[in-house]
Amino acid sequence: MKRKIIALFLSASLVAVALAGCGKVDTAGQEDTNAEETEVVSETEAEAESIEEEETQTEEEPPQVQPGEERLLFVNGYDNCFIVDSKGNKLNELDLGKLKDSEFKDYTDITPVEYAEGIVYFEGTYYSGDDFCKDIIAYNLESKEQTVAYKLEKEEYVGAVDFYNGKVYVTTYDYKGSENTLKNSEKFLEKDAEALKYTVSDSPLNPVLAIISADIQSDKDGADNYDFRKCFTRELEENGYLVAYKNSILRLYDDKGNETGYPMDEDDYVSIVGYDKENILMTVTRYDIGKTERTLYCFDPKTGEKKIIDDSSKANTILYTDGFLYYYTDLSEEFGINNNHVYRYDPVSGSSALIYETRNVPGAVYNPGIIGFTVINGEVYFVDVMDRSFKWVRVNYDESGASYTDIYCALKEIDKLKYGDVEYVSKTVKCPDCDTPLNKEYVEYFVFNDSVPHSAEINAELKAQADLAVENYEDYGTTCEEHQEYPEQSCVTEETRVDNIRFIGENYVSVDRSGYWYGGGAHGMPWAEYILFDLTTGEQKSLRDFYSGSDEDFANLMAEVAVRELETNKEFSNQVYDNDKEAVEASVKESTTLDTVTIRFEDKGIYVEYMPYVLGPYASGFVDLYVSYEELLGRDSL
Numbered sequence: 001m002k003r004k005i006i007a008l009f010l011s012a013s014l015v016a017v018a019l020a021g022c023g024k025v026d027t028a029g030q031e032d033t034n035a036e037e038t039e040v041v042s043e044t045e046a047e048a049e050s051i052e053e054e055e056t057q058t059e060e061e062p063p064q065v066q067p068g069e070e071r072l073l074f075v076n077g078y079d080n081c082f083i084v085d086s087k088g089n090k091l092n093e094l095d096l097g098k099l100k101d102s103e104f105k106d107y108t109d110i111t112p113v114e115y116a117e118g119i120v121y122f123e124g125t126y127y128s129g130d131d132f133c134k135d136i137i138a139y140n141l142e143s144k145e146q147t148v149a150y151k152l153e154k155e156e157y158v159g160a161v162d163f164y165n166g167k168v169y170v171t172t173y174d175y176k177g178s179e180n181t182l183k184n185s186e187k188f189l190e191k192d193a194e195a196l197k198y199t200v201s202d203s204p205l206n207p208v209l210a211i212i213s214a215d216i217q218s219d220k221d222g223a224d225n226y227d228f229r230k231c232f233t234r235e236l237e238e239n240g241y242l243v244a245y246k247n248s249i250l251r252l253y254d255d256k257g258n259e260t261g262y263p264m265d266e267d268d269y270v271s272i273v274g275y276d277k278e279n280i281l282m283t284v285t286r287y288d289i290g291k292t293e294r295t296l297y298c299f300d301p302k303t304g305e306k307k308i309i310d311d312s313s314k315a316n317t318i319l320y321t322d323g324f325l326y327y328y329t330d331l332s333e334e335f336g337i338n339n340n341h342v343y344r345y346d347p348v349s350g351s352s353a354l355i356y357e358t359r360n361v362p363g364a365v366y367n368p369g370i371i372g373f374t375v376i377n378g379e380v381y382f383v384d385v386m387d388r389s390f391k392w393v394r395v396n397y398d399e400s401g402a403s404y405t406d407i408y409c410a411l412k413e414i415d416k417l418k419y420g421d422v423e424y425v426s427k428t429v430k431c432p433d434c435d436t437p438l439n440k441e442y443v444e445y446f447v448f449n450d451s452v453p454h455s456a457e458i459n460a461e462l463k464a465q466a467d468l469a470v471e472n473y474e475d476y477g478t479t480c481e482e483h484q485e486y487p488e489q490s491c492v493t494e495e496t497r498v499d500n501i502r503f504i505g506e507n508y509v510s511v512d513r514s515g516y517w518y519g520g521g522a523h524g525m526p527w528a529e530y531i532l533f534d535l536t537t538g539e540q541k542s543l544r545d546f547y548s549g550s551d552e553d554f555a556n557l558m559a560e561v562a563v564r565e566l567e568t569n570k571e572f573s574n575q576v577y578d579n580d581k582e583a584v585e586a587s588v589k590e591s592t593t594l595d596t597v598t599i600r601f602e603d604k605g606i607y608v609e610y611m612p613y614v615l616g617p618y619a620s621g622f623v624d625l626y627v628s629y630e631e632l633l634g635r636d637s638l
């Protein structure tokens with residue numbers, strides 16, 4: 001893959017922010033800002049201010065690397081987890097998939113939540129009957145020794161696990177009390193000096209938490225990254241207060257539980273992104289019929305003043321850390337593609353600067369520039385697609401633009417990109433009279449490289465199919481009045497993605513695609529397709545090219561297979577509408593011909609995939625039936 005380096009033309013302000021980017025907000029500067037304009041300053045003003053800032057901060061020492069500042073890099077849903085130092089150098093790597101299969105076999109899931117002093121802390125989940133249970137597990141990286149450091153009560157959730165003042169603080173919450181109200185509490189764990197053993201104590205804050213518990217949340221909106229979650233004790237000691245929003249009032253609590261309230265507009269939905277001593281960062285959303293207005297604010301808890309950061313309704317928050325708010329806006333004009341612009345807002349200058357801009361690599365499903373986002377020592381890292389892999393990069397930016405440095409922490413290789421690239425066609429059809437979008441199509445297609453025989457013929461066919469799919473669009477034929485009143489319900493959208501490239505035996509390759517069609521309503525319709533090519537000729541093949549029987553023969557065979565499944569496979573019998581033998585037989589016969597079902601070719605047989613609603617309800621998803629080549633064709637391979 002060619003890596004696109006996106007050139008950003010940075011203003012002087014961004015460079016200045018970068019130079020001062022050790023992430024410490026200096027208090028003197030903060031006091032100055034309080035006296036300044038509360039509105040977001042224009043670019044020229046921002047430049048002037050930043051230059052001043054640069055002058056005052058040039059004498060500051062560069063950020064010192066402190067021992068114990070190691071950080072955890074992890075993205076939910078992936079197996080690789082890394083420990084890096086404060087400069088982003090890899091210190092250690094953990095394969096969670098392997099750990100789950102060996103040392104953590106008792107857990108259905110493990111999530112790394114904190115790292116300190118050679119020990120990784122995991123949230124481990126297991127089930128006791130229908131109830132979930134969670135443990136905080138301590139795992140010594142060097143000795144591979146593990147222990148349950150703390151057992152949560154049944155149905156209790158982990159808020160934050162935070163190594164603070166030499167102890168591991170665990171904040172938890174549940175909804176078990178009266179009227180399902182949120183109940184927060186906090187423990188701290190102290191490690192034995194010699195052994196991997198912990199003593200658990202109640203946090204001195206618990207009596208206060210008991211009073212205000214229903215109103216505070218430990219997992220702030222935006223900080224879904226565990227590494228940035230803080231315990232209540234740290235929040236109180238570092239910031240001087242805990243913050244909550246309830247019944248249209250922004251509430252600040254001191255260490256005794258005393259409340260200072262700031263009333264907000266009752267039509268607004270307020271979500272707190274993060275806060276510190278100086279600022280509370282929040283998203284305010286207002287739902288009106290047909291549109292949603294979203295504004296980012298920086299709230300000053302000393303004066304009660306609110307500064308607008310972004311009121312375009314397009315900004316999404318990522319993280320507030322070290323005195324900076326990171327947020328992004330998707331400025332893509334192509335359906336199916338994200339073009340994310342990531343900004344850093346500095347409450348001291350009151351201005352935002354673009355850090356970098358990035359787009360999807362087609363064929364990889366992810367939120368570009370946002371997945372794996374973290375800030376270490378003032379520098380930004382995220383997971384990018386580079387050299388056919390998802391891997392962490394460090395963002396470097398200067399006058400000439402942003403560039404990305406591989407830090408050798410790879411989440412996963414994208415296998416299909418070994419055989420070629422994924423390209424796409426995207427098209428939006430708008431009403432000629434009022435410009436309302438009526439149809440949006442995004443279709444990916446695979447372009448094989450020369451290592452694959454007959455790639456030119458295969459590529460031409462795949463491209464032609466993609467062009468045809470985009471051309472054959474549909475809309476509802478609504479009037480301007482109708483589609484203006486219900487724009488979302490009147491627009492048909494369809495996304496088609498290349499999931500996988502699979503070689504079957506020596507002579508065939510399958511291009512696996514899946515799609516999602518949406519035309520209003522509660523949900524759309526997923527579909528899948530497996531396009532098979534003969535590598536000796538470059539021709540597309542279907543089951544008809546291999547199977548000599550009739551449609552009726554095939555339907556009868558599949559009905560037999562279905563009855564067999566019903567008797568032996570519990571999952572299948574749960575999926576179908578009516579797990580009665582005659583009913584299943586009849587519905588399979590009725591819905592099966594060689595052309596109407598989706599066939600997935602495998603090494604030893606085929607899966608016949610029935611769309612949702614055909615054999616079972618929508619919630620059952622695709623219902624699969626397997627039949628071997630032996631039974632289907634009388635031979636053991638395709």
Ligand SMILES: [Zn+2]
Binds near residue numbers: 431481
């Ligand atoms: Zn119209």
